[in-house]
Amino acid sequence: MNFNSELMKKLSDCFSPSGREKNIREIITEEIKDYVDEIKVDPLGNLIARKKGNGKKILFSAHMDQIGLIITHVDEKGFLRFSNVGGIHAKEIIGLSMVFDNGFQGVVCCEELKYNEKLTMSKLFIDVASTDPEFVKKNFHIGDMCVFKSEYYETPDCTVCRAADDRIGCYIQIEAIKSHPVTENDVYYVFSVQEEVGTRGAKTAGYSVNPDLAVALDVTATGDSLDGIKMDVKLGGGAAIKLMDKSMITHLDVKNLLTNLAEENNIKYQYEVLEFGGTDAGPIHMTREGIPSGVISIPTRNLHSAAEIINKNDVLECIKLLKVTAASK
Amino acid sequence: MIKEFLFDVCSNQIVSGFEHANGSILTKYFEHYTDSFERDKLGSYIFKSEGTNDKKIMLAAHIDEIGLMVTKVLDVGFLSFTSVGGINPASLVSQEVTVYGKENVFGVIGIKPPHVTTEDERNKPLKLKDLYIDTGYAKEKLEKMVRVGDVATIKRKPLQLQGTVVSAKAFDDRACVAVMLETAKELKKLSHKSSIYYTATAQEETGYRGSTTASYMVNPDIGIILDVGFGMTPDMPAETAHLGKGPVVAYGGRLNQKLTKKFVEVCKTYNFPMQYEAIPSRTGTDTEALQVNREGIPCILLSIPLRYMHTSVETIDIADVENTGRAVARFINELDNSDLEEILCF
Structure with missing residues (x-):
């Protein structure tokens, strides 16, 4: 096989x-x-x-x-707050692209942290890359989930996904x-x-x-x-x-x-x-x-x-x- | 007899998950006082004493003990390990251990010499991953005897201290298995109408697993949970129970109020010593599993005071074991002669 x-x-x-x-x-x-x-x-x-x-x-x-993220709040600027669905840690997802079921994407960003301030999920937000409030309102809702956006890749003996x-x-x-x-x-x-x-x-x-x-x-x-x-x-x-x-x-x-x-x-x-x-x-x-x-x-x-x-x-x-x-x- | 049973059963290794293989020592003692015996599929031992009515009373005390499990045989022949159940790494330092591999392998757990331990390291709590079992064997030889997943326990013989105070590993919770044995012996004399299920539960230390499946299997009308509680030492808070002053009766949300009251009444009537404790939410015992099994089981929780819990020098007073066993027998006898529906209705 x-x-x-x-x-x-x-x-x-x-x-x-x-x-x-x-x-x-x-x-x-x-x-x-x-x-x-x-x-x-x-x-x-x-x-x-x-x-x-x-x-x-x-x-x-x-x-x-x-595992994935679930949207808890959508603001008019297109910034989404979220919580984790399954074991995801805040420090491991900054800068990652996330994808929703409807195909739209967002990038995980972090608020400016004060000196020695602890990084928690509540400091992070998703930027959906839009300046159009209508687009944001129409396509992103509380309760929507997203998952990592990453490409499937293989070497001769291993698989990355x-x-x-x-x-x-x-x-x-x-x-x-x-x-x-x-x-x-x-x-x-x-x-x-x-x-x-x-x-x-x-x-x-x-x-x-x-x-x-x-x-x-x-x-x-x-x-x-x-x-x-x-x-x-x-x-x-x-x-x-x-x-x-x-x-x-x-x-x-x-x-x-x-x-x-x-x-x-x-x-x-x-x-x-x-x-x-x-x-x-x-x-x-x-x-x-x-x-x-x-x-x-x-x-x-x-x-x-x-x-x-x-x-x-x-x-x-x-x-x-x-x-x-x-x-x- | 209770001391003989305790010393015998505590000299054996029954780490959580290994009850099936090593628990048969129980039958030797319980078969004299019970009618039949079965196991649930996780390894709990259920000794049944037939009654004359259709009521079922389940006693639960866990037979498993905390232990160590090998995670890796290291290049130089040391063994890395993790814990099965909750262990303070500090309690392992300078201990002798037995590793139960293909054959029993003895070893020691050491620690870096103080000369090369920095101030910083001294102030930090020890972690399990910093400790190793040293068997003295070369890796090639050790690998033939020990594999990943084998368990180990601290090697220590039960000790007689003064009077009825004794010390051993695994009194948590075999002290209470001994309580069940005493109850069984007493009930043989007193007689009972309910069927009694003396259950030595499996895998309590890893999350009340055996009592979950055993109580599903028995489906009792009442649960009497027996576990050890903290005993007084100079560094414990003032409300801590004292050795030698009888079972600790628990009050709290997990426990049935009327049943608990009944037990207290019985103790008072028959002059059994007892103490009290309040447990607002989690009890950390098999009660967690029994109370919410199937349609729900009304429970009481009795604890034997024990010093140095989860170490190899757990210390109890055998008088507490005997008194608790007898009080439980009297309690069951009284329950059988009362209107149970009345007691259990809210």
Whole structure:
């Protein structure tokens, strides 16, 4: 299997911050509808696709939403005040271009700071580049969301894009659905909503599917850059099997299952302990009487930035691991 | 018996997330006083004592302890680690630890010599990322025994101080698992009509996770949450509870007022010592999970006073454990003989 750059570009370039997942849901539905037995959208907006079987019930989950900004105030000069949707820090976005669903753009600017004054989100504003109050009034409203405006870019082994988190998880599930293994297992592929604002979609999807085993597909940080993050995961080190983050300690049975599957099938893997963050597996494993859960993570540099970097080979290893898990006894 | 149980269970490693693998020691003690046993899927142990009516009372005390988890085997053979649950890095310095890898590996956590520690460094709080486990092994050998994700605990044997005061790691919250054991023993003598679920919950230290799933599974009419509370030392505020003066009864929004009142009445009637505390919002216990599970569960919260919480020298008075266990048994017996609907209605 080769890396399908065209598909990943399409997924990553799609505008769909948390709570506004309509666009990405339509793209994914179009991609997978001919390959699954059932497909539905639940009341929160999760897309739940099913490959039917009589065996073990397995849920895979990747979130469709991406981080962004939400407009809180529009003034007549065309300056927009905003708050963050998901984890975005003020100091990391000054000077970045943002794009809205309607295609219009704005630039994140900062008020003049006094000596030693702390930079907070309330000091920032978006300049939409217009001197025409009518244009501003007509096209920008409170509640509108915008996302990073950045170009998809590739090197021979890596991909740089704005929403690897977690469109790469969606990508992996789509590729797995298209080449779904022969198995008795009853497999649910969830494309969840609102992960970035508190893993909300996964909570309800986990409750409704109530599987025997759940595995989330999401990005994780790496310790191989110069950004000071201390961990063992590295780009190009293969699929990362998560052992702990702030939302979950991986069930030992699931740790052993994923490890054994990787070793038996010569899938390149690495163990991951993440000291911050969480995934869809967080709420899912605490559903009802508890659901043994794990995460297959995609090592990613520059998480939650406009240019997240992933390794294509890691992605292919993740797809392999997902598929053998889907067919596991 | 309570001391034997406590010393036994605290000599074992049951770090959050590892309850499944290591908690079976509980059955040895609880099976004498209970009828059946099951687990939720996260690792909580639920011992059931059958009743004669259709009411269910769930006791919850968490079995997991805080610990360390290996994040990286470093080039020179040291281990980087993070915490599982809340740990003050200062409490780790100069400790011996056991790393539970393929085999148990012993190590120590050191700190830079004072001679080369600058004034600036001395004034800053220590961080976990500044500390390492030193095992003495070369990297090649260490990698064969320890992997990322393996856990470690401080290596320390339970200590008998004076009288009934004892000290160990993991009395948070095994002191209260011992309370449940005492209650089970007492109720065997007193009899009960409700079915009692003695639940040693998993993963409390990482966010009340086991009690969330276990209480969903049990779906009780009443929850009795047992956890440790802060015990008095010279540096603690005046309202802090004292060791040896009985369970601390909590008042606050998370707790059911009438049930709490009933417990206080029972203690007064039967001359059990007790203390009080006010918890306006978050209790930091399994109550967080139980109160809002399913349709909601009326709860009371009782704490055993404990000094030096989340260190390896957690100190309690066994008399508090025994008194609390007996008071809870009497409370259940009295509840069974009262009109529960009346107590629970607002």
